[in-house]
Amino acid sequence: MPAAHKKNEQKSAAAATPAVQWLTPLCVRLYCGALFLIECYLFLYWFWAYHVARDPAVSILGWDFAVYWSASSLAMTHGAPAAYDWGLLKAAEASLLPAGSFGPFAYPPSFLLLIYPIAMLPVGMAFLTFLICGVVLYLAVTRWTSGPVRAWWLLPALGFPGLWVAMAAGQNSLFTLAVAGSTLMLLRRHPIAAGAGIALLCMKPQLGALFPLLLLCEKRWAAIASAAASSLLYITATWLAFGTETFMASARSITLFRHEFAENSIQVLSGAPTVFAVARTAGCSVQVSYLVHAIVAVAAVALCAWLWITRSRFGLSASAFIAASLLFQPYLLYYDLAWLALPISWLSVDFARRGYTTSDIALLIITWLAPLQSFLAVPYPAMGQWTPAVLLLMLAAIWHRHRLELSSRM
Known part of the structure; x- marks a missing residue:
């Protein structure tokens, strides 16, 4: 029976896979390689023009x-609560930053603990590191997540x-991506x-808000215990390093940030x-x-x-987690789309394993x-943000693929 089921699955996969001749692995390399060279040139020129x-x-x-580095500098010279003092x-x-610009440090003390020493280096060297x-x-x-498509x-x-958007902003998105991806793989x-x-x-706790639900739905009791114990240890270490005053200063700063920026700055x-x-x-209105x-979340x-x-298969379950985590947040910026x-x-x-249609390929392209x-919508706001619609399309495609799998089990 398992062999027969596998044979039928392979037939259905082959039937669902059209001949998309214009998107061969070679074409993918050419298109991505061309964009990569353009991105390298623009990024290196920008870095050289400002820092050199x-x-x-x-x-x-x-x-x-620059905000991280400034917060680190204040924490080392004036104490950790100073990182949340908007005047300082x-x-x-x-x-x-350019004249008239200001970026508040809207992060919990747990992140300040990780970046605390970066101001020991000059800002350019710290940024490069x-x-x-x-x-x-x-x-x-x-590379770890790419499985059988690893060859390209x-x-x-x-x-x-x-x-490149995350790199240009100097954001921590690549680090949180690595943590989230590794966690789901493990x-x-x-x-x-x-x-x-x-x-x-x-x-950046808001990005992990759906992990408790995932663990409960899949009955991952060992992971729940480990997450609770590890989080307690992490927060305790932060409290011992910085004290209660830093947590209070962080809460005041984040509340002010939400009102001034996240809710009312168009x-x-x-x-x-x-x-x-x-x-x-x-x-x-805000309400x-x-x-x-x-409603959407x-x-x-x-x-x-x-x-x-x-119990959908891993690729669908993990992909849905990322899409829903991004849709769940009322406030995140273009760099989080890393x-x-x-x-x-x-x-x-x-x-690659189960077959695809032309619409599946189109979904991957628009997601990529x-x-x-999203970044271009900042200088051209009339363009609007399309990502919420893309994420909903991704969830719809995942739902469709899982529904087909459930039907095949019956």
Whole structure:
């Protein structure tokens, strides 16, 4: 029976796989390689113009990293709570960011603990070190997740716009991507290690909000215990290092940030690929925007719960987790879309094994390009944010593939 089932599965996969002659592995390498060369040129020129030539007409590359570096400097010289003092932080950033610009440090103390020593290096050297570490982790995880399509994973991974958007902003997205991807890869075979990975997402806890639901739906009791113990250990270490005052200062800063930036700054929200931001920039009130966002988020989470309870195969389950995690957040920015590298990789594996249609390939292409579109919506806000629709299409495709699998089991 298993052999017959496998034979039927192979036949259905072959039947679902059209001859997409224009998108051969060679073509994929050529398209991704061409974009990679363009991205390299633009990034290196930008880095050289600001950090080497000191061109005053060029704004800083890695503007969010400048916030990290300034927060680290304040924490080392004035104590950890100073990183959340907007007056001190604005003065510290004055020599790095363009005149009139300010980036608050809207992160919990658990992230401050990780970046605490970076101001020991000059900002340019610290930024370069930060980039190298992030890219190495990103490439290691994308290679790990690429499975049977590993033979041609490198150029698509290097050309992926989400990588370059995260690098340009100097964001921690490549690190959180590596943690989330590793955790999901380890979950079914090494739950204790996966639980420790979940704890590391305390550096940006909103991105790990759906992990408890995933663990409960799949009854991963060992991972739950490991995640709880590791998170407690991480938070305790942060508290011992920085004290209660830092946590209180962080709470005040994050509350102020939410009101000033995340809810009411249309300029900031133009770069936020969320349902809340789309509604807010369209003119809806904060309350109505949250309501619309909640409706979409609940639907996405409910779909994921069904996938996890019915034990969908790994590629579908993990891809749905990433899509729903991004849809669940009312506030995230274009650089967080680096996470899309994970479902692109897992779905590519699933398509290679189970077959695909032309619409499946189209989904991968628009997902791969989504971070670029989201980034371009900042200078061109009339373009709008398309990513929420892309994520919903991804969940719909995953639901369809899993429903077909459930039908074949009967």
